[in-house]
Structure formats: structure tokens, C-alpha cells
Amino acid sequence: MLDKKTKQRVIGKFKIHETDTGSSQVQIAILTEEIKKLIEHLQQHKHDHSSRRGLLKKVGERRCLLKYLQKEDEKAFYELAKELKLKIAKKMIEEEQEKLRLEQELLARQEAKIKLAAEENSEEIKNKSNLKKEDEK
Numbered sequence: 001m002l003d004k005k006t007k008q009r010v011i012g013k014f015k016i017h018e019t020d021t022g023s024s025q026v027q028i029a030i031l032t033e034e035i036k037k038l039i040e041h042l043q044q045h046k047h048d049h050s051s052r053r054g055l056l057k058k059v060g061e062r063r064c065l066l067k068y069l070q071k072e073d074e075k076a077f078y079e080l081a082k083e084l085k086l087k088i089a090k091k092m093i094e095e096e097q098e099k100l101r102l103e104q105e106l107l108a109r110q111e112a113k114i115k116l117a118a119e120e121n122s123e124e125i126k127n128k129s130n131l132k133k134e135d136e137k
Contacts, residue, residue, distance in 0.1 A: 024069045031062040
């Protein structure tokens with residue numbers, strides 16, 4: 001559990017508007033702080049299985065909220081994940097960069113095909129016009 005001051009500080013940092021206390025961003029930030037506290041606790045008390053179970057529940061809940069936020073507002077998701085320094089953010093950013101790279105390669109290939117087809121068409125047109133000229137002679 002977080003103490004009241006810590007919780008208010010987290011809410012103040014991640015709120016979207018003045019009266020916001022329950023948006024996805026705030027909930028994710030609070031869960032992240034609770035997860036950090038539980039990780040510290042479990043490092044000292046390795047055999048505390050009930051706390052470990054609570055940690056896993058909180059991680060699962062945060063994952064669900066992150067998926068929801070990503071689906072609803074991808075930009076806010078990336079900003080929040082970067083600010084909270086979540087591993088998932090690094091992974092998703094790498095995936096996004098790979099996706100953009102593949103799209104650029106695909107576009108470059110399509111442009112090359114179009115250019116090649118245009119050159120072939122112009123060659124065919126030149127050949128046909130040359131044949132017509134020869135036939136007229």
C-alpha cells in the first residue's frame with residue numbers, strides 16, 4: 001500500500017485534468033508505484049508468498065490497463081510508458097520502429113516497380129513509333 005502523500009504526488013503528476021483521480025494514466029502510475037514497493041519488499045522477504053501473489057495480480061491489472069490505453073490513445077500510452085520507464089515501452093517502440101522500417105522498404109520496392117514499369121512502357125511506345133515510321137517508308 002502507498003501512503004497518502006505518495007499517492008497524491010503520483011496523482012498530481014499524471015492527472016489529465018484538474019479533478020482527475022481515476023483515469024487510466026493515473027491508475028497505471030499508482031499501480032507502478034505499488035509494484036515498485038512490493039518488489040523492494042520481496043527482495044528483503046523472499047518467502048512472502050502472499051505478497052508475491054499480490055504483486056502478480058497488480059502486474060496483471062496494470063497490463064490490462066496498458067492494453068486498454070494503447071487501444072484507446074496510443075500517443076498517451078507511449079508518453080506514459082516512457083515517463084514510467086516501463087520495459088514494455090522499449091519493446092513496443094522497437095516494434096514500432098521495425099514496422100516503420102518495413103513499410104518504408106515496401107514503399108521503396110513499390111516505387112521501383114512503378115518506375116521500371118514506366119520505363120518499359122516508354123520503351124514499348126518508342127519501339128511502336130519506330131516500327132510505324134519504318135512501315136510508312
